[in-house]
Amino acid sequence: MTNLSKGLIVSCQAPVNSPLHDPYVIAAMAQAAVNNGAIGVRIDTPIHIQAVGEKVEVPIIGLWKQIITGSDVYITPLYDHAVAVAQAGADIIAIDATTRNRPGNEKLIDIITLIHEKLEKPVMADVDTYEAAKLAIDAGADIVGTTLFGYTAATQNYSPPGWELLTQIVENLDTFVICEGGIASPEMAKKALDLGADAVVVGGAITGIDLLVKAFHSALEN
Ligand SMILES: CC(=O)N[C@H](C=O)[C@@H](O)[C@H](O)[C@H](O)COP(=O)(O)O
Numbered sequence: 001m002t003n004l005s006k007g008l009i010v011s012c013q014a015p016v017n018s019p020l021h022d023p024y025v026i027a028a029m030a031q032a033a034v035n036n037g038a039i040g041v042r043i044d045t046p047i048h049i050q051a052v053g054e055k056v057e058v059p060i061i062g063l064w065k066q067i068i069t070g071s072d073v074y075i076t077p078l079y080d081h082a083v084a085v086a087q088a089g090a091d092i093i094a095i096d097a098t099t100r101n102r103p104g105n106e107k108l109i110d111i112i113t114l115i116h117e118k119l120e121k122p123v124m125a126d127v128d129t130y131e132a133a134k135l136a137i138d139a140g141a142d143i144v145g146t147t148l149f150g151y152t153a154a155t156q157n158y159s160p161p162g163w164e165l166l167t168q169i170v171e172n173l174d175t176f177v178i179c180e181g182g183i184a185s186p187e188m189a190k191k192a193l194d195l196g197a198d199a200v201v202v203g204g205a206i207t208g209i210d211l212l213v214k215a216f217h218s219a220l221e222n
Pocket residue numbers: 011013042063147148151180181182183201202203204205
């Protein structure tokens with residue numbers, strides 16, 4: 001993880017209904033990010049991970065967003081999804097590590113152990129709360145990310161970034177911590193590192209053309 005230390009990781013994702021949700025486009029975004037200083041990228045879906053891996057040399061944090069009926073867990077929910085993400089070329093597998101009900105019979109510790117033992121990849125645990133971060137580390141997660149702060153029932157009254165969550169993790173848990181979610185400016189990214197994050201992920205503020213244009217457009221209409 002030291003090669004991600006104190007660096008910028010760019011999340012290159014696009015809504016599924018966007019023309020940007022295309023392996024060529026996502027790979028071009030990743031390449032542009034790396035050309036300009038990103039030391040890692042975060043990529044959704046095996047097909048995009050594979051396309052990005054053909055273009056960049058930096059570590060890829062891979063995930064697969066999959067909706068499964070009966071569970072709110074959607075970031076690489078099952079081990080089978082992690083297998084596909086690893087086979088596509090991800091260096092680190094990001095998974096939902098909230099305390100919400102998981103689909104199927106796999107417990108968090110099961111999926112982390114399988115990823116370690118069978119896929120031989122480190123795990124980034126996407127969490128929403130301090131409790132989830134602690135449980136994820138106890139279950140063997142290698143990296144903790146504040147990714148899901150603000151996106152779960154437990155945190156829906158708050159908006160990312162989870163500065164307090166980040167600080168709590170930095171001060172109390174011995175882990176590599178990534179600040180992810182809601183980083184909207186270079187100053188906020190710097191603040192994340194100043195608060196003790198080991199690295200910072202920036203997504204929509206850099207690569208979120210659809211939502212950015214929508215925001216500009218609706219501001220002009222009002
Ligand atoms: C909550 C969730 O599903 N987050 C996803 C995780 O991969 C992505 O949609 C985000 O874009 C990413 O976390 C980066 O965050 P932001 O775009 O706010 O910089």
